[in-house]
Amino acid sequence: MSRRTRHLTTARIHLARLSRNLALLQEMVGGREMWPAIKANAYGHGAEIVARHLIxxxxxxxxxxxxxxxxxLIERSAxxxxxxxSAALPEQSAAIVAYGLEPSVCTTEMTDALAGEAEKAGKQVAVHLMVDTGMGRVGIHPDEVPSFLxxxxxxxxxxxxxxxxHFPCADQADKSLSREEIEQxxxxxxxxxxxxIEVRHMANSAAIFDLPDSHFDAVRPGIAIYGLRPSREIANPRVHRLEPVLEWRTRITFLKEVAAGTGLSYGHTFHTRRPSLIATVPVGYGDGLSRxxxxxxxxLVRGRRCPQVGRITMDQSLVDVTALRGQVEQGDEAVIIGRQGGEEVTADELAGxxxxxxxxxxxxxxxRVPRLVVDTEDREG
Ligand SMILES: Cc1ncc(COP(=O)(O)O)c(C=O)c1O
Structure with a gap:
């Protein structure tokens, strides 16, 4: 879609930062294999874009x-x-075999269905046995591994x-449970x-940073490849070298002067306290901006933090840009996550x-938010 027809709210994906984050993680795991997690649309970054870059x-x-x-992804040539x-169901076995996928398994119903389909297809299916060392979600109990095998x-x-x-608590300062799990x-x-068994793998991003004994033969980083910290409790100082890959931006579509005391948006949850300049931006909970x-x-508008005012609606929100009177114009960029000038809003700030x-x-x-690839590095955003 061209610049003139696409949605004015976009997510910019900095692939050079993604590459540097991967290099940082690779530095910590040495020559071990990394199997980056690109589930859930690559944590919102665009699965196809990220998969192609990784490949x-x-x-x-x-x-x-x-x-x-x-x-x-395979059908889009990635x-x-x-x-x-995640655990799959036996009814998905034929597709898993046909596409050569490698499922994690933890039931004999699943292994039997996969083996049956593989035999029919004249193939072998490779699987990963999920052991539950403490997560309590999927996996077989460690004691059951010999009989399962x-x-x-x-x-x-x-x-x-x-x-x-898979670790439940590797991102917490107290690593005692994680250490027990590694030993188990x-x-x-x-x-x-x-x-x-060829590959033993258990480390997520947090474990790559803080639990080197968990690196085994392969690691599965997710959040860190996107330049985000698994938590604030990561001890390894290298975590500060991560660079956020995603910036979320929109544009001002409308500007209006309103009198003091004007109620804004649904429910009038905000009333101006002074004559105000209010900008409309085409982003709302329909774009994933939580109400x-x-x-x-x-x-961020013109490098300055400007308060969002009134209810965030499905498609549009309001920003008080009174402080920028005389400088701000329709079409100006407004940053939801990312840098502008000397200011930055992070995903962590919104999460907090x-x-x-x-x-x-x-x-x-x-x-509906287009993911736009930014190949060149631009530290100031
Ligand atoms: C089984 C498994 N491995 C690895 C990961 C990657 O975790 P993280 O994003 O914390 O690195 C996840 C993500 O939740 C997961 O479920």
């Missing part, structure tokens, strides 16, 4: 959550080996390529070594206001 950089295995995410991090031995079309786990995982992996940020958000995490902010940016 171009030489990453051959990528992690997604669901079968449908992998198929959509050819890679896709590991499925024994069951799989009778399925020649099934190849257990990986043994995996190591014990399980040793006991399972005879089964021919709960209403009257509690600042956008909403009582959530940066993951949810960027992942929540709606599909």
């Amino acid at each position: 171009g950089l030489g990453y051959r295995t990528l992690s997604v959550a669901h079968t449908a995410e992998a198929i959509a 050819a890679a080996t896709y590991v499925l991090l 024994e069951h799989c031995r009778a399925l020649p079309a099934l190849r257990i390529r990986g043994l995996m786990s 995982f190591r014990r399980v992996a040793e006991a399972a070594a005879a089964a021919g 709960n940020l209403s009257n509690n958000l600042e956008l 206001k909403l009582g959530t995490i940066n993951y949810e902010i960027v992942t929540g940016i709606a599909q």
Whole structure:
């Protein structure tokens, strides 16, 4: 879509920053494989854009959550080996085999269905056995691994390529549970070594920074490749070298002078206290800007923090630009996340206001917001 026809609210994706974040992570894991997580539209950054960039950089295995995410990417020619991090259902086995996906498995119903489909297709299906060392979400209990592997031995079309786990608390300052999980995982992996497992993998972004003993053979970073911190409790100072990949920008479509005491937007939750210059921007909760940020958000206009006022609506929001009277114009850029001049609004700032995490902010940016690739580095945004 051309500049004149596309939505005025855009997410700019800085691929050079993505490359530098990957290099930083690679530095910490040495020659181990990295299987970046590009699930949920690459944490809102645009799965196709990110997948192509990663493939171009030489990453051959990528992690997604669901079968449908992998198929959509393969059908758009983003050819890679896709590991499925979430549990799938046996009914999805034929598609998993047909597309050569590598699911994480934790039930014999799933291994049997996959092996059956693979046999029919005259193929082998590679899977990753998910062990629950503490997450309590999916996975088999560590004690069940030997009998599970024994069951799989009778399925020649099934190849257990990986043994995996996922940390619930690696991003917390207290690493005691994570350290116990690593030891448990190591014990399980040793006991399972005879089964021919090639890749042991458990580290997410937080563990890459703070738990080097968890790096094993491959790591699965998500949030950090996008330049966002897994949490504020990461101890490794290298976390400060991450550079946010996404900037979220919109444009001023309308400007109006209003009198003091004017009620603005639905419910008149805001009344001007002085004669004010109010800008309209075409971004709302339909774009993923939470309505709960209403009257509690600042956008950057002309390098200055300007308060958002009144309810955020589905498609439009209002910004008080009175401080910029005489300088601001229709068409000016307004930054929701990113830098302008010497100011910056981060995904963490928005997450803090909403009582959530940066993951949810960027992942929540709606599909209708075009993701625009920015290849050149531009530190000031
Ligand atoms: C199984 C699994 N591995 C790796 C990741 C990546 O985690 P992070 O984004 O914290 O690096 C996730 C994300 O939630 C996951 O579910």
